[in-house]
Amino acid sequence: MPIRPALSRRDAILILLGASIMHIFTIFFPHESAPPEILIDTPREQFLPDPPPPPPEVTRYHTRTTTLVQATTTTATVVAIPSAGPASASPLDLALEFPATTLIAHAPGWTLFKDLYMSNGTFFIVTDSKSEFPKIPLMASHPLTALNEPENIRQRMPTPYNMDFLTLAEAHQRWGDDVRNGKKNRVLSVAGNTVLVNEPRQFLRHYYHLVAELFFGVQAFWHGAFSAASTDIDRDYMLGPHPAPPPIDRVIFARSNADGWRDGPGFNAYFMRAAFPSTTIEVEDDWNDRVTITTSGDRAWHFPLLLLTDRSASHRGDVCGSQTQRIAAEAFVEMRRKNQLVGLRVGGWWEPVRSAVLRFAGAEVQLPDYSEQVVFDGDNAEGDPRLPMPAKIVITYISRQSAGQRKLTPESHDELVKALKDLQERKGDKWELNVVEAEKITKDEQLKIAARTTILLGVHGNGLTHLVMMQPTRISTVIEMFYPEGFAHDYQWTTRALGMKHFAVWNDTYRTEGRGEGKPQVNYPDPGFQGNFIPVHGPSIAKLIEDRVEGRVVLREFNFRKPEVATKTHGDSERQDRPESEGSHPILFPGTLIAAPLDFVDCRWAPHRSSGTAPMYPRRQLL
Numbered sequence: 001m002p003i004r005p006a007l008s009r010r011d012a013i014l015i016l017l018g019a020s021i022m023h024i025f026t027i028f029f030p031h032e033s034a035p036p037e038i039l040i041d042t043p044r045e046q047f048l049p050d051p052p053p054p055p056p057e058v059t060r061y062h063t064r065t066t067t068l069v070q071a072t073t074t075t076a077t078v079v080a081i082p083s084a085g086p087a088s089a090s091p092l093d094l095a096l097e098f099p100a101t102t103l104i105a106h107a108p109g110w111t112l113f114k115d116l117y118m119s120n121g122t123f124f125i126v127t128d129s130k131s132e133f134p135k136i137p138l139m140a141s142h143p144l145t146a147l148n149e150p151e152n153i154r155q156r157m158p159t160p161y162n163m164d165f166l167t168l169a170e171a172h173q174r175w176g177d178d179v180r181n182g183k184k185n186r187v188l189s190v191a192g193n194t195v196l197v198n199e200p201r202q203f204l205r206h207y208y209h210l211v212a213e214l215f216f217g218v219q220a221f222w223h224g225a226f227s228a229a230s231t232d233i234d235r236d237y238m239l240g241p242h243p244a245p246p247p248i249d250r251v252i253f254a255r256s257n258a259d260g261w262r263d264g265p266g267f268n269a270y271f272m273r274a275a276f277p278s279t280t281i282e283v284e285d286d287w288n289d290r291v292t293i294t295t296s297g298d299r300a301w302h303f304p305l306l307l308l309t310d311r312s313a314s315h316r317g318d319v320c321g322s323q324t325q326r327i328a329a330e331a332f333v334e335m336r337r338k339n340q341l342v343g344l345r346v347g348g349w350w351e352p353v354r355s356a357v358l359r360f361a362g363a364e365v366q367l368p369d370y371s372e373q374v375v376f377d378g379d380n381a382e383g384d385p386r387l388p389m390p391a392k393i394v395i396t397y398i399s400r401q402s403a404g405q406r407k408l409t410p411e412s413h414d415e416l417v418k419a420l421k422d423l424q425e426r427k428g429d430k431w432e433l434n435v436v437e438a439e440k441i442t443k444d445e446q447l448k449i450a451a452r453t454t455i456l457l458g459v460h461g462n463g464l465t466h467l468v469m470m471q472p473t474r475i476s477t478v479i480e481m482f483y484p485e486g487f488a489h490d491y492q493w494t495t496r497a498l499g500m501k502h503f504a505v506w507n508d509t510y511r512t513e514g515r516g517e518g519k520p521q522v523n524y525p526d527p528g529f530q531g532n533f534i535p536v537h538g539p540s541i542a543k544l545i546e547d548r549v550e551g552r553v554v555l556r557e558f559n560f561r562k563p564e565v566a567t568k569t570h571g572d573s574e575r576q577d578r579p580e581s582e583g584s585h586p587i588l589f590p591g592t593l594i595a596a597p598l599d600f601v602d603c604r605w606a607p608h609r610s611s612g613t614a615p616m617y618p619r620r621q622l623l
């Protein structure tokens with residue numbers, strides 16, 4: 001098996017053995033007072049001073065370490081995690097000192113705090129070392145609807161009413177009392193683990209933005225924060241099992257009403273309940289209750305573990321703000337930089353969510369074994385040989401022809417369907433074609449199809465969000481049709497974050513990362529982009545699909561050597577293998593990629609062994 005969806009029996013026994021030993025160990029040697037053992041491998045390590053030893057009455061985090069032994073020689077230490085929170089209902093009642101806020105992980109717009117406080121609507125970081133925290137505008141914002149105007153951008157900057165610092169003494173002065181004489185503090189713990197979404201409903205009401213952007217980022221960040229760092233290439237291919245991160249007990253959409261996070265077709269609610277069945281969802285009214293009853297400022301809420309997500313703060317970061325416009329990219333890139341994303345090449349970190357939703361939908365999620373795989377007769381340099389081929393090539397065209405906008409011209413649509421049918425008929429029963437109008441089938445049906453899809457095709461739009469439910473195979477691909485010259489990162493970035501390939505199609509040409517001009521610049525040509533007269537040349541798309549499946553679209557990106565020296569690059573002798581025009585593409589080894597924000601797969605390509613024909617520049621014609 002090139003991919004490891006499950007561990008062998010031997011592994012399972014080893015894990016069980018390891019876990020049992022640890023269990024017995026923890027029974028006899030409980031880590032009662034040990035601080036949670038979170039491996040933090042960042043320059044911000046100094047942000048995490050050991051928390052002051054808690055007074056006996058205060059919160060205790062249970063710490064557990066398990067050792068996962070894989071079939072190979074790899075040994076990954078599973079990071080211990082804080083448990084759900086304080087043991088008693090209001091453990092800070094009698095604390096002599098409140099636990100100081102600590103930072104578990106941070107990227108612009110994504111901040112995972114331990115012991116964060118809120119009073120009168122203000123998040124308080126309680127610390128005596130405030131310089132060790134990121135700048136507040138990279139963590140929080142004044143939560144207004146975002147407009148791309150200077151005045152609005154200025155108004156969204158956080159004020160001290162949005163987030164502020166307090167020293168330990170100030171916090172105690174405000175919210176504490178004379179506990180030695182039987183008086184109680186005025187801090188209530190909100191037990192459990194919280195994700196707080198600090199953005200208005202503006203983007204939440206869309207399937208793409210909620211699922212494939214916000215929760216895609218939540219999963220990358222949450223999963224990454226509680227995974228051990230590892231540069232083991234085998235782990236890059238693991239779909240699971242993973243050490244389970246602590247549960248998300250509640251999600252608070254603090255700036256949105258109950259309607260605001262629910263999209264029209266109802267996918268958001270379906271996703272949230274299926275992916276996080278035990279998670280409580282609170283909205284603005286619930287948050288405002290907590291704000292209103294603390295307006296006096298003399299009492300506060302304590303959140304033992306809270307991930308604060310903030311869209312505007314993400315846009316102040318470089319990865320989101322200037323490169324991708326995806327808030328999830330900040331979370332993903334930070335965790336990748338720390339080598340804390342499990343299954344980087346196969347979306348393994350996302351798999352727990354994907355499989356939960358697909359299980360709920362009743363979809364089949366089995367990966368094919370070798371005996372059933374489609375024979376790959378393309379060049380071996382194409383595609384990642386460590387990924388399986390699918391058992392069947394399933395092409396799914398999500399048609400928008402009955403949607404309100406962004407349609408193909410009727411002739412383009414007809415010609416495309418005909419070309420795809422011809423292709424499927426020519427190839428026989430190892431190929432399957434689905435032409436789907438999402439509005440006309442159930443959600444379960446849509447997800448079941450997505451789970452089986454090898455090549456997902458559609459005009460730029462929400463239907464492509466289903467790509468997050470596709471299985472990673474050697475040739476899994478998203479083909480996105482744009483009005484010629486148009487481009488946006490939404491589906492492109494997301495596809496690639498899951499280790500799949502993305503092609504942007506402009507009528508009869510395509511653009512993709514890693515060859516030729518690479519991916520295009522973001523562009524919304526008006527009025528064509530949103531219009532209903534998008535031209536595509538069906539035979540060109542059918543040809544692209546056939547070439548991609550049969551290994552003739554050579555992306556040359558895989559290089560499995562694991563260099564000792566991360567910064568090593570190819571010598572000039574190897575450079576001559578490549579066409580001149582690619583000279584600007586640095587050939588990097590995996591270790592160097594950590595700093596490369598986006599090209600995390602395509603940068604790893606090695607010179608193609610049998611490059612008979614140089615790619616055509618500047619733009620490759622499909623036919």
Ligand SMILES: *[C@@H]1O[C@H](CO)[C@@H](O)[C@H](O)[C@H]1NC(C)=O
Nearest residue numbers: 119120121161295296297298
């Ligand atoms: C509570 O917050 C509001 C602004 O949101 C502010 O005007 C008010 O002064 C605050 N109250 C206290 C006691 O800080």
Ligand SMILES: *[C@@H]1O[C@H](CO)[C@@H](O)[C@H](O)[C@H]1NC(C)=O
Nearest residue numbers: 484507508535536537540623
């Ligand atoms: C699309 O491509 C086809 C095939 O090359 C070409 O005949 C047609 O004119 C193109 N349409 C547009 C609008 O560019």
